[in-house]
Amino acid sequence: MLVEADADFSAYAAEAWPGLYRRAFLMTGQHADAEDLAQQTLIRARRHWAKVARAASPDAYVTRILTNVFLSSRQRARVTREVLRAVPDASAEPQHSPIHGDLWPYLLDLAPRQRAVVVLRFYEDLAEREVAEMLGISVGTVKSTTHKALANLRAALGSREGELA
Amino acid sequence: MSLEQLVRAELRSVADQVVVPPLPPLEERRRIWPVVVAAAAAMALVIGGLTWALRDRGEHRPPVEPPKRVQIDRSAPVIPWLDGEKLYVGGEQIPGRWDELVSGGETWLARRHDLHAVWGRGKEQHDLGRVGSFYGTAGAGYVEPLGMSGPFLSPGGRYIAFGGDQGNEGDSSLRLLDTRTGRTTELPAEFGRYAVDAVTDTERLVASLWPDTEDPQAPEARESYVLDVGKSPARLKALGGELVSRSGAPGLMLRDGEGVVWVVDLVGSRVRRAVELGPSPVGTDASDSRPPASLSPDWKWLLDLRWAFEQEEPTTVPVTAVDTGSTTSVAAPRGWAFAPRLAPGFWEPAGTLVTWVVKAESREYRLARCAPAVGACVLVEEP
Numbered sequence: 001m002l003v004e005a006d007a008d009f010s011a012y013a014a015e016a017w018p019g020l021y022r023r024a025f026l027m028t029g030q031h032a033d034a035e036d037l038a039q040q041t042l043i044r045a046r047r048h049w050a051k052v053a054r055a056a057s058p059d060a061y062v063t064r065i066l067t068n069v070f071l072s073s074r075q076r077a078r079v080t081r082e083v084l085r086a087v088p089d090a091s092a093e094p095q096h097s098p099i100h101g102d103l104w105p106y107l108l109d110l111a112p113r114q115r116a117v118v119v120l121r122f123y124e125d126l127a128e129r130e131v132a133e134m135l136g137i138s139v140g141t142v143k144s145t146t147h148k149a150l151a152n153l154r155a156a157l158g159s160r161e162g163e164l165a
Numbered sequence: 166m167s168l169e170q171l172v173r174a175e176l177r178s179v180a181d182q183v184v185v186p187p188l189p190p191l192e193e194r195r196r197i198w199p200v201v202v203a204a205a206a207a208m209a210l211v212i213g214g215l216t217w218a219l220r221d222r223g224e225h226r227p228p229v230e231p232p233k234r235v236q237i238d239r240s241a242p243v244i245p246w247l248d249g250e251k252l253y254v255g256g257e258q259i260p261g262r263w264d265e266l267v268s269g270g271e272t273w274l275a276r277r278h279d280l281h282a283v284w285g286r287g288k289e290q291h292d293l294g295r296v297g298s299f300y301g302t303a304g305a306g307y308v309e310p311l312g313m314s315g316p317f318l319s320p321g322g323r324y325i326a327f328g329g330d331q332g333n334e335g336d337s338s339l340r341l342l343d344t345r346t347g348r349t350t351e352l353p354a355e356f357g358r359y360a361v362d363a364v365t366d367t368e369r370l371v372a373s374l375w376p377d378t379e380d381p382q383a384p385e386a387r388e389s390y391v392l393d394v395g396k397s398p399a400r401l402k403a404l405g406g407e408l409v410s411r412s413g414a415p416g417l418m419l420r421d422g423e424g425v426v427w428v429v430d431l432v433g434s435r436v437r438r439a440v441e442l443g444p445s446p447v448g449t450d451a452s453d454s455r456p457p458a459s460l461s462p463d464w465k466w467l468l469d470l471r472w473a474f475e476q477e478e479p480t481t482v483p484v485t486a487v488d489t490g491s492t493t494s495v496a497a498p499r500g501w502a503f504a505p506r507l508a509p510g511f512w513e514p515a516g517t518l519v520t521w522v523v524k525a526e527s528r529e530y531r532l533a534r535c536a537p538a539v540g541a542c543v544l545v546e547e548p
């Protein structure tokens with residue numbers, strides 16, 4: 001039975017890994033952090049695999065784990081992040097490659113919760129209610145967080161255009 | 166296109182271009198401590214029960230042993246250390262007159278009086294050539310001003326970076342010396358765009374700042390950057406603060422935007438651990454700053470250094486356990502006081518601190534070894 005569950009989980013992990021990694025990268029903006037986050041998420045998913053496998057949507061369940069691990073790790077690592085933070089790379093970091101648009105650096109500057117909401121709303125295409133359930137917050141908070149995130153992006157883009165002008 | 170649509174398109178575009186690494190192992194780290202705690206609790210219950218049962222039966226009471234006195238080693242220190250112009254390594258004096266010393270792990274790097282930089286492991290010596298200035302001092306407490314040229318030793322002694330655009334006597338190439346193999350690698354010319362200020366123990370990583378102002382890609386603000394020398398072109402990662410010391414700590418010592426000093430241990434360009442030393446005791450100028458504390462090489466103890474600059478000759482000094490945050494004090498040997506103005510001392514790998522103590526009446530100076538875990542110091546044999 002256990003062997004069977006392990007095999008199920010391994011198959012799931014192999015299939016889910018690329019998507020999970022991409023989501024993790026969108027939230028963290030760093031490959032190393034994304035790998036840590038996606039790996040921790042799968043480790044937790046395995047720990048609760050019986051529950052995950054029974055869920056209506058295992059993917060949604062795992063995305064919830066990922067988001068919560070991301071947000072809690074950001075709180076724990078607040079101090080560390082202040083000491084070491086990512087900045088635009090001269091050339092090699094993919095997120096700063098010219099193939100990416102102008103918006104990505106500003107998305108990375110959003111506060112972790114705002115970034116998580118933006119990723120869930122606009123990358124995962126989740127409804128506000130679904131995001132609220134996933135994060136354990138009210139729909140109103142999702143709305144206001146999204147609004148603030150977009151306002152921040154708008155302001156950042158506006159100030160840059162002002163500089164350019 | 167609305168901003169929402171732009172965001173959606175951007176996120177998809179970024180996600181599509183992410184290169185996904187292979188699935189890593191998903192082994193959980195085994196949590197041993199709950200088992201240990203449970204076992205300890207069970208043992209405590211058993212012992213408690215037995216004690217209770219035997220409390221009035223003196224004939225069965227086990228003999229009470231006096232508390233064991235923890236012995237602090239009194240032998241001469243074997244770590245590299247400077248006594249005036251005398252350099253000691255492995256407990257023996259290295260011939261010559263020496264001005265500066267820094268060590269990490271088994272490696273030491275020193276400047277001889279003739280301005281030659283010399284490094285070694287144990288008593289072996291390798292001459293790196295003449296250097297105009299040096300990067301740091303021995304001991305746990307001093308922060309050197311930045312922007313000086315000279316060889317840099319990584320905190321654990323694995324690498325020495327030397328040369329570079331402020332390098333030695335017109336030599337503009339930057340080199341990385343692996344102290345385990347003795348092999349030197351000349352780094353690509355692109356690294357000449359940055360003045361190197363420190364090197365980490367992680368393979369092929371150099372920390373740097375003072376960007377070339379003629380380089381449009383270089384950052385404008387003064388910040389410390391990690392350069393991954395394994396990549397070409399150089400990968401940059403900013404340290405959200407400035408490097409304030411190249412030596413005297415088991416990791417890079419940085420000061421963040423709020424003036425708080427940290428010791429940061431990097432693995433690659435990721436933070437493995439970071440310990441807050443506290444706010445800089447004076448000013449914000451790197452040339453006039455000192456770290457508020459010194460971290461032991463095992464990352465277990467913080468020695469508060471403020472006393473070293475605020476008190477004349479204290480008989481106790483505060484230390485804090487990093488794991489618990491609890492502060493205790495370490496007492497000088499009876500009849501002696503700490504002589505902090507001479508030097509805060511040298512940490513030994515075992516987490517003991519070798520420092521100078523002074524006798525008030527006779528002004529005699531001796532070396533003492535202090536064990537924060539015990540809260541005491543003993544005089545050590547002179548080498």
